[in-house]
Amino acid sequence: MQLYNTLSAEERAQLIDEAGKxxxxxxxxxxxxxxxxxxxxxxxxxxxxxxxxxxxxxVAHEGxxxxxxxxxxxxxxxxxxxxxxxxxxxxxxxVAVEQDNHSFLKLTIKVRHKIVADGLNxxxxxxxxxxxxxxxxxxxxxxxxxxxxxxxxxxxxxxxxGHFEGAxxxxxxxxRESLPIINEQLQDFKENKNLLMYCTGGIRCEKASAYFKxxxxxxxxxxxxxxxxxxxxxxxxxxxxxxxxxxxxxDHRLGERITDDIIAxxxxxxxxCDNHTNCANDACHxxxxxxxxxxxxxxxxxxxxxxxxxxxxxxxxVQLRKGLxxxxxxxxxxxxxxxxxxxxxxxPDKPLAKAETKNIRQKIAVKKVLIGKAEHYYSKxxxxxFLIENKELSIGDKVLISGPTTGDQEVTITQMFANGGPxxxxxxxxxxxxxxxxxxxxxxxxxxxxx
Numbered sequence: 001m002q003l004y005n006t007l008s009a010e011e012r013a014q015l016i017d018e019a020g021k022x023x024x025x026x027x028x029x030x031x032x033x034x035x036x037x038x039x040x041x042x043x044x045x046x047x048x049x050x051x052x053x054x055x056x057x058x059v060a061h062e063g064x065x066x067x068x069x070x071x072x073x074x075x076x077x078x079x080x081x082x083x084x085x086x087x088x089x090x091x092x093x094x095v096a097v098e099q100d101n102h103s104f105l106k107l108t109i110k111v112r113h114k115i116v117a118d119g120l121n122x123x124x125x126x127x128x129x130x131x132x133x134x135x136x137x138x139x140x141x142x143x144x145x146x147x148x149x150x151x152x153x154x155x156x157x158x159x160x161x162g163h164f165e166g167a168x169x170x171x172x173x174x175x176r177e178s179l180p181i182i183n184e185q186l187q188d189f190k191e192n193k194n195l196l197m198y199c200t201g202g203i204r205c206e207k208a209s210a211y212f213k214x215x216x217x218x219x220x221x222x223x224x225x226x227x228x229x230x231x232x233x234x235x236x237x238x239x240x241x242x243x244x245x246x247x248x249x250x251d252h253r254l255g256e257r258i259t260d261d262i263i264a265x266x267x268x269x270x271x272x273c274d275n276h277t278n279c280a281n282d283a284c285h286x287x288x289x290x291x292x293x294x295x296x297x298x299x300x301x302x303x304x305x306x307x308x309x310x311x312x313x314x315x316x317x318v319q320l321r322k323g324l325x326x327x328x329x330x331x332x333x334x335x336x337x338x339x340x341x342x343x344x345x346x347x348p349d350k351p352l353a354k355a356e357t358k359n360i361r362q363k364i365a366v367k368k369v370l371i372g373k374a375e376h377y378y379s380k381x382x383x384x385x386f387l388i389e390n391k392e393l394s395i396g397d398k399v400l401i402s403g404p405t406t407g408d409q410e411v412t413i414t415q416m417f418a419n420g421g422p423x424x425x426x427x428x429x430x431x432x433x434x435x436x437x438x439x440x441x442x443x444x445x446x447x448x449x450x451x
Contacts, residue, residue, distance in 0.1 A: 031062055045109050059115065096228065134223060136229075137239055206222075369447060375442070399446060
């Protein structure tokens with residue numbers, strides 16, 4: 001049986017668009033004793049592939065760590081696949097704040113030595129002796145306690161765009177680096193301070209809290225479910241956010257906005273900005289912060305050297321990469337000397353700017369009547385096909401095409417075909433086609449704008 005991906009990311013994206021279904025981005029983890037990780041991995045692949053679930057998942061003898069994209073209408077069926085295992089019964093699923101149907105475009109399940117690379121010998125301490133889990137309200141209250149030290153257990157490129165007020169933000173490139181650094185830095189506070197820790201979804205703190213209790217820290221606490229669950233709770237309960245900025249996420253989106261505070265700068269020009277990009281040079285792929293103006297001027301590149309490289313013939317680019325170690329340094333290279341405004345370590349709590357609030361799903365405030373739905377899109381000729389289900393549509397009419405991914409697009413009908421032939425007016429039941437400068441999805445609706 002086939003237990004691997006056969007579609008490219010581009011092919012998968014097209015299938016997702018054509019299916020026209022909403023997808024949920026979510027994450028979860030569980031520490032448990034898994035006797036045969038390879039067998040466990042194969043079982044999951046078969047079950048999740050059947051549901052069109054995608055994502056990046058690591059399994060090991062110690063458990064599972066997953067970031068995934070699941071069709072919304074298969075959410076309960078997906079949960080059932082987890083409930084089939086005793087250690088995942090009732091597991092918390094951290095559903096993303098912002099949804100993107102293209103957050104993951106492949107199903108990748110890898111067997112690893114550990115589900116998080118922490119560099120620890122688990123046999124030397126009790127990994128089940130964890131810190132006290134705090135919900136959002138309790139976490140906020142403890143932040144107000146002057147006897148509290150709060151530590152961000154994420155990496156420099158994560159904390160730079162968003163963190164909790166007053167947090168220690170280690171200048172580290174991976175989780176394993178942060179543990180000894182924080183342990184040494186806080187030696188004098190083991191007995192009399194509250195050690196409050198957080199990370200993206202909670203998994204890093206599960207191991208870190210046990211490690212620090214083993215190191216002699218008396219009062220160890222962790223944010224339950226990490227920043228993702230914290231955000232859900234503050235929105236649901238109307239609690240003020242003590243987290244400022246963006247939460248970095250490890251998928252196509254590269255970030256979820258928690259507050260409209262921008263606390264970072266474009267690494268190239270210094271303008272307030274918190275949008276990450278990957279350098280377009282395949283020999284670099286540096287992860288860095290780049291504003292729209294620099295993105296346009298530098299063509300998604302981090303330096304003039306990379307900009308010159310991407311304009312070379314492809315064969316020359318491949319030749320330049322021969323013998324070089326590339327690809328696996330995507331995040332490590334986030335501290336390149338080419339980034340003049342890169343900041344790490346001690347980070348400001350004061351916002352540099354406010355982000356513009358944009359909602360691509362907000363309907364345009366015009367009087368409109370639903371007249372049909374999308375049925376197909378012919379990509380080569382840029383032709384969209386709709387079925388008229390209500391009223392009529394004529395040449396010269398202004399229409400609104402709206403959908404979760406497409407957003408809201410207004411166009412004027414200048415030429416139209418109904419049931420295969422040219423026409424001036426289409427009626428209920430007609431299949432119509434007309435040219436569009438953008439792709440439509442099966443979830444899109446066709447509205448006639450009433451003037």
